[in-house]
Amino acid sequence: MTESPPRAWAEIDLSALLHNLAVARKLSGKEVMAVIKAGAYGHGLEETARALDDCGLPFLGVANAGEARRVARAGIKTTPYILGATLPAERAEIAVNGWTPCLCSLDEIAHFNQLGRAKPISAHLALDTGMGRGGFLPDQIPEALVAIKSSPGIKLTGIGSHLPVADEDETFTRQQIALYDKIATTIPQDHSPFHIHISNSAGLMKYRSVTSNLVRPGLLLYGISPFPDEQKQLKPVMSLKTRISVINELPKGHGVSYGRTLLTRDTKAAVLGIGYGDGYPRSLSEKGTKVLINGTLCPLLGRVTMDQIIVDVTELSKCQPGDEAILFGADLLVSDLALKAGSIPWELLTQITPRVERRYL
Ligand SMILES: *Cc1c(COP(=O)(O)O)cnc(C)c1O
Numbered sequence: 001m002t003e004s005p006p007r008a009w010a011e012i013d014l015s016a017l018l019h020n021l022a023v024a025r026k027l028s029g030k031e032v033m034a035v036i037k038a039g040a041y042g043h044g045l046e047e048t049a050r051a052l053d054d055c056g057l058p059f060l061g062v063a064n065a066g067e068a069r070r071v072a073r074a075g076i077k078t079t080p081y082i083l084g085a086t087l088p089a090e091r092a093e094i095a096v097n098g099w100t101p102c103l104c105s106l107d108e109i110a111h112f113n114q115l116g117r118a119k120p121i122s123a124h125l126a127l128d129t130g131m132g133r134g135g136f137l138p139d140q141i142p143e144a145l146v147a148i149k150s151s152p153g154i155k156l157t158g159i160g161s162h163l164p165v166a167d168e169d170e171t172f173t174r175q176q177i178a179l180y181d182k183i184a185t186t187i188p189q190d191h192s193p194f195h196i197h198i199s200n201s202a203g204l205m206k207y208r209s210v211t212s213n214l215v216r217p218g219l220l221l222y223g224i225s226p227f228p229d230e231q232k233q234l235k236p237v238m239s240l241k242t243r244i245s246v247i248n249e250l251p252k253g254h255g256v257s258y259g260r261t262l263l264t265r266d267t268k269a270a271v272l273g274i275g276y277g278d279g280y281p282r283s284l285s286e287k288g289t290k291v292l293i294n295g296t297l298c299p300l301l302g303r304v305t306m307d308q309i310i311v312d313v314t315e316l317s318k319c320q321p322g323d324e325a326i327l328f329g330a331d332l333l334v335s336d337l338a339l340k341a342g343s344i345p346w347e348l349l350t351q352i353t354p355r356v357e358r359r360y361l
Contacts, residue, residue: 116153
């Protein structure tokens with residue numbers, strides 16, 4: 001059977017992923033939990049987990065039991081760590097499979113204690129030092145520790161917290177990490193290894209928690225820095241690509257796309273096979289967005305449609321239908337597009353839809 005290539009695809013460079021992991025290790029000097037939630041930020045959950053499975057990581061960070069199950073079913077041996085509070089209906093599966101939850105409430109402690117009667121469950125204690133998304137507040141920690149102490153079904157093997165403004169507010173983040181480090185020294189470490197962690201990508205790049213022995217980068221592993229100045233040392237893992245389907249010669253004054261953006265000059269307009277149905281944000285319309293074709297940045301014309309965009313290739317001496325176009329990658333950063341779209345790189349990466357074929361290099 002003849003099978004046509006896709007119109008839009010994402011090239012995933014797994015050697016870049018390993019490069020970025022090495023950067024995370026070097027910058028932090030700590031062990032790494034690779035955060036692979038949300039389909040590894042759009043890079044493919046199983047494929048990314050497989051690439052990281054032999055790297056000696058203690059955990060792969062996932063969002064829920066469903067993602068942990070996919071990782072386990074793919075034959076990955078690294079332990080999934082569930083990054084947020086668990087739903088009651090997820091806990092039996094988590095317990096039975098030996099995935100690591102973080103305990104965010106007394107209800108979770110009581111429930112996991114029950115589920116761990118036959119075989120104790122390794123779990124971390126979640127501390128809320130400022131995120132407000134789950135975990136015990138500093139003054140609730142003694143009560144949580146008492147509950148855990150009287151729970152033979154739970155083995156406390158770590159503590160974790162999360163930074164809400166590591167890329168925005170240095171004063172708060174310094175205070176938060178100091179508070180976390182102070183609390184961490186009061187937690188009994190009856191099991192070894194005992195993991196202490198608070199830093200996401202921004203946290204590990206700009207701050208130091210003296211008690212932590214583990215960091216939890218996501219974005220950084222995919223080669224995007226939360227800080228533009230630190231981008232150079234990273235290698236973007238995903239390149240989003242498409243092809244020119246047709247090139248139209250349009251006269252000055254002619255409209256382009258929905259809403260009829262009027263051309264201000266005679267224009268060579270290339271049509272590309274990607275749109276918001278692929279996750280290329282419609283909010284990039286009319287923002288001075290560029291697309292890379294044959295090494296030249298070409299301006300987006302008019303609005304992004306569901307399956308196609310139109311690009312001004314008037315200045316391009318050489319281009320023809322079938323030529324490749326890069327929407328983002330190493331030379332056109334998804335973080336810069338996100339700024340234009342009024343969004344963040346985390347959102348742009350995770351919203352690339354299944355229609356975009358992932359190709360692993
Ligand atoms: C998503 C997430 C991370 C990773 O954050 P990045 O900013 O992508 O590095 C780390 N910890 C927790 C709890 C998360 O939810």
